[in-house]
Amino acid sequence: MRRSLPLALLLLASPLALAAGKPTTLAPADLATAAQLREQALRDDTAWDFTAGLTTEVGARLAGSENDLKAREWVIAKFKALGFDKVWSEPVTYPKWVRRSEHGAIVAPFPQPLALTALGNSPGTPAGGLAAEVVGFATLDALKAADPATLRGKIAYVGPRMHPSQDGHDYGIGSSVRVRGPAIASQKGAVGFLLRSAGTDDDRLPHTGVTHFDPGVTPIPAAALSNPDADQLERVLKAGQPVTVRLALDCGIEGEYTGANVIAELKGSRKPDEYFVMGGHLDSWDLGTGAVDDATGIGIAVGAARLIAQLPQRPARSIRVVAFANEESGLYGGKAYAAAHAKEIGKAVLGSESDLGADRIYQMTASVKPEARDAVAQIAEVLKPLGIAYDASAPGQGGSDLSAVHAVGMAGLSLHQDATRYFAWHHTANDTLDKVDPEQLRQNVAAYAVVAYLAAQAKGDFGSAPGAFAKDKGE
Numbered sequence: 001m002r003r004s005l006p007l008a009l010l011l012l013a014s015p016l017a018l019a020a021g022k023p024t025t026l027a028p029a030d031l032a033t034a035a036q037l038r039e040q041a042l043r044d045d046t047a048w049d050f051t052a053g054l055t056t057e058v059g060a061r062l063a064g065s066e067n068d069l070k071a072r073e074w075v076i077a078k079f080k081a082l083g084f085d086k087v088w089s090e091p092v093t094y095p096k097w098v099r100r101s102e103h104g105a106i107v108a109p110f111p112q113p114l115a116l117t118a119l120g121n122s123p124g125t126p127a128g129g130l131a132a133e134v135v136g137f138a139t140l141d142a143l144k145a146a147d148p149a150t151l152r153g154k155i156a157y158v159g160p161r162m163h164p165s166q167d168g169h170d171y172g173i174g175s176s177v178r179v180r181g182p183a184i185a186s187q188k189g190a191v192g193f194l195l196r197s198a199g200t201d202d203d204r205l206p207h208t209g210v211t212h213f214d215p216g217v218t219p220i221p222a223a224a225l226s227n228p229d230a231d232q233l234e235r236v237l238k239a240g241q242p243v244t245v246r247l248a249l250d251c252g253i254e255g256e257y258t259g260a261n262v263i264a265e266l267k268g269s270r271k272p273d274e275y276f277v278m279g280g281h282l283d284s285w286d287l288g289t290g291a292v293d294d295a296t297g298i299g300i301a302v303g304a305a306r307l308i309a310q311l312p313q314r315p316a317r318s319i320r321v322v323a324f325a326n327e328e329s330g331l332y333g334g335k336a337y338a339a340a341h342a343k344e345i346g347k348a349v350l351g352s353e354s355d356l357g358a359d360r361i362y363q364m365t366a367s368v369k370p371e372a373r374d375a376v377a378q379i380a381e382v383l384k385p386l387g388i389a390y391d392a393s394a395p396g397q398g399g400s401d402l403s404a405v406h407a408v409g410m411a412g413l414s415l416h417q418d419a420t421r422y423f424a425w426h427h428t429a430n431d432t433l434d435k436v437d438p439e440q441l442r443q444n445v446a447a448y449a450v451v452a453y454l455a456a457q458a459k460g461d462f463g464s465a466p467g468a469f470a471k472d473k474g475e
């Protein structure tokens with residue numbers, strides 16, 4: 001009793017708090033329409049056509065490259081042709097990194113070339129290359145524990161191997177070596193950095209990806225070896241003689257570039273200011289054609305939105321598809337979107353983004369207000385025939401780019417793809433269209449169409465509010 005008065009005052013003072021108490025509901029007719037969309041999606045190839053078109057007509061889309069602009073022009077034209085009600089761009093500025101050439105070789109004791117690729121943000125080596133002795137570490141922790149005296153003037157190599165799994169959990173290990181290893185090695189006096197690619201394959205194709213140097217840390221040339229080359233280097237190191245490697249990387253940051261997030265919207269019929277958001281990132285690494293990472297992500301959203309656009313009436317809320325700029329070098333597009341839309345975060349009722357390829361979705365998780373859990377469980381029922389399980393205990397930030405929007409308060413729902421195959425091709429020359437399975441892609445579209453439609457039609461919200469999910473960690 002004693003607490004009831006302050007609580008009542010608090011509720012009066014805050015319309016968001018008032019709304020938060022109401023359960024979110026879905027009408028039986030809407031659940032039936034969602035089931036119908038699901039079945040249509042399993043026969044629809046819009047997502048495939050989009051993915052094939054982008055990867056064929058534009059190809060690789062390194063952020064800041066000539067193809068960055070080409071890709072934006074391509075996607076703007078495609079969005080318009082597909083009949084979205086509104087298409088626009090929002091600027092995103094970031095450092096522009098370029099790759100010109102890259103070579104590596106063991107020069108002693110057993111001279112031979114190495115298949116490697118520079119990491120995004122890596123500086124180039126001095127003209128003529130850089131030759132130094134290699135010091136090998138099994139893990140990032142071993143590098144962290146190393147005495148700087150053993151690393152001064154040397155090239156550090158870190159080599160944990162990733163194994164495939166449905167949830168791709170080993171990528172956490174591989175990506176942390178790539179993102180943080182070079183800076184740690186630099187701080188200990190190393191002049192170069194090599195890692196075993198963050199990938200699960202045995203192809204002689206290295207996996208690129210971003211690395212990060214904080215201000216004050218001297219950037220050092222950093223490259224990834226293909227898995228067979230990492231095995232080879234480890235065998236040579238085990239032979240016990242000093243191992244010298246020569247690196248010749250011509251790459252680096254060249255000023256700033258302003259690209260853009262490209263956004264398409266189906267205008268809601270009753271609450272056009274409120275919206276469900278989905279999408280993927282438009283940029284890709286330069287080695288492949290960016291098919292599974294992440295042309296399919298945008299393709300899935302486009303395929304789902306197009307089916308909803310063909311209904312006799314627009315849903316109550318708007319549906320937004322975002323093709324995010326420069327995800328690969330540090331979520332620049334997602335962060336710019338979050339900054340531009342933080343003030344109206346309550347209008348973004350729910351978001352879900354695909355950035356883990358397009359193999360079968362096997363699980364759904366969500367970060368929503370407690371009063372929306374029943375509605376999410378109803379969505380899960382419509383997804384069940386697609387073989388998607390609902391784990392109500394785990395968070396769902398929405399996806400890589402949307403994790404930044406989620407961090408400022410948007411409710412998120414994650415549709416988890418089977419990542420067993422994904423990390424064999426991710427960030428390599430092998431990320432090409434043939435890796436996309438049209439049937440599994442359609443299953444993805446079906447799931448996104450269901451979620452997008454029901455989020456746009458739901459009575460009540462999912463809990464988006466400033467700081468609502470501050471405790472959720474990004475994916």
Ligand SMILES: [Zn+2]
Pocket residue numbers: 281293294327355
């Ligand atoms: Zn990606």
